[in-house]
Amino acid sequence: MGKRAVDAACASCHGENAAGQQGTAPPLTHKIYEPRLHADMAFVLAAQPGVGAHHWPFGDMPPVEGVTNADSATIVSYVRELQRENGIN
Numbered sequence: 001m002g003k004r005a006v007d008a009a010c011a012s013c014h015g016e017n018a019a020g021q022q023g024t025a026p027p028l029t030h031k032i033y034e035p036r037l038h039a040d041m042a043f044v045l046a047a048q049p050g051v052g053a054h055h056w057p058f059g060d061m062p063p064v065e066g067v068t069n070a071d072s073a074t075i076v077s078y079v080r081e082l083q084r085e086n087g088i089n
């Protein structure tokens with residue numbers, strides 16, 4: 001479920017498997033997004049109201065319409081899984 005939500009709502013910018021996209025958005029499987037540095041709430045707040053550019057030169061992340069808090073919970077567990085596969089935890 002998390003994968004479906006990420007593919008639908010996030011992959012256009014964050015890329016396949018949240019691995020990032022040149023010139024558009026950072027990988028969510030980057031060390032700075034490990035749980036200790038970006039708690040689960042950061043993912044909930046990313047979809048709504050969006051993210052002001054602060055770590056990267058890609059510009060702001062606009063709010064993503066239609067992502068509910070329930071979607072965010074599945075998104076977080078999927079992204080955490082991808083992070084663990086990439087040795088980030």
Ligand code: HEC
Pocket residue numbers: 006009010011012013014024025026028038042043046047051052053054055056057058059060061062064067075
């Ligand atoms: C229109 C492009 C775009 C879309 C769509 C998008 N993002 Fe982002 N996102 C960005 C950019 C650009 C940044 C980097 C902001 C910065 O400089 O730190 C970012 C940053 C983030 C961050 C880091 C937040 C923080 O507190 O530093 C998270 C988490 C995130 N995105 C999650 C998501 C999720 C989950 C989705 C799908 C629901 C999503 N993004 C969809 C462009 C996008």
